[in-house]
Amino acid sequence: MLRKLSPRAARNNKSYVEANPPERSNKRKKGVEPPEEDQSAARQILLPIQCQQLRELLHKHSSDTRVKKFGNPSQIGLIAAEVGGVVEAAPTDAQIELFEALIDGCREAVKGGSYDPKGPTLDFFGILIKANELLSRVEGLQLLAKRISRYADPIAQFRALMYLKPATWSKGCGWNQKDDAKLLLGIHYHGFGNWEKIRLDEKLGLTKKIAPWNFSIMKRSYHGLQT
Numbered sequence: 001m002l003r004k005l006s007p008r009a010a011r012n013n014k015s016y017v018e019a020n021p022p023e024r025s026n027k028r029k030k031g032v033e034p035p036e037e038d039q040s041a042a043r044q045i046l047l048p049i050q051c052q053q054l055r056e057l058l059h060k061h062s063s064d065t066r067v068k069k070f071g072n073p074s075q076i077g078l079i080a081a082e083v084g085g086v087v088e089a090a091p092t093d094a095q096i097e098l099f100e101a102l103i104d105g106c107r108e109a110v111k112g113g114s115y116d117p118k119g120p121t122l123d124f125f126g127i128l129i130k131a132n133e134l135l136s137r138v139e140g141l142q143l144l145a146k147r148i149s150r151y152a153d154p155i156a157q158f159r160a161l162m163y164l165k166p167a168t169w170s171k172g173c174g175w176n177q178k179d180d181a182k183l184l185l186g187i188h189y190h191g192f193g194n195w196e197k198i199r200l201d202e203k204l205g206l207t208k209k210i211a212p213w214n215f216s217i218m219k220r221s222y223h224g225l226q227t
Contacts, residue, residue: 068134071141073099078191103138106131141192148188155203158185171186173209182206 066082076095080088087095102124109131110118122129151157161179166175182205186198199210 042105067099068137068141069193071138072145074145082191102129103135105129106135110135134204137192141188144184144188148185154185160184173174175209179206 066079069082070079073096076092076099079099080090080095102122105122105124106129109122112120118130118131120131123130136142148154148158161178164177164180169174183198186201186204186206190197190201194212196212198204199207199212
């Protein structure tokens, strides 16, 4: 069971790959079967994931990861769809177990503290994760999801709780407080960093206010909403 892996790494730098050689690779000797306790739903997809799909789940193509795009187990289907392969094909409970193992591992890493100036890290099956960074994003997205869930019609009702100082570029495209809220809705629906999907979502009405593929501007606007 993936949850049983967390205590193995109760150090400043957490690791999920230190104890059992068969877990280091998707290759194993003929006739040698994994222990019965490892036959959880997630464990059954773990070995092929280690080679490629788990790496895809976490690998940084920009500053973001697949998990950090959504951050909610309720959106595991969207996360898995972006990863594809065996993760997408796996049962939902296996996908959620893998997600929760990652989050639990990061929490344990943070609890253990770190002397590394870069902060606590988690070695999650060969992928080095900055625990604080991932948890901060995930917790923020979960709070956003909780707020949005209060409204029957989020597009019409959801607004930022405080006045946000307009960005320097906002006058050029007529960006306003309602657009701030719609951008946050887009992040919730389509994932942080999926700016083109957000731009093309007609329900949000941001098509003429977001330049195609203009990642840098939208990233700055998101950070502006956090200050």
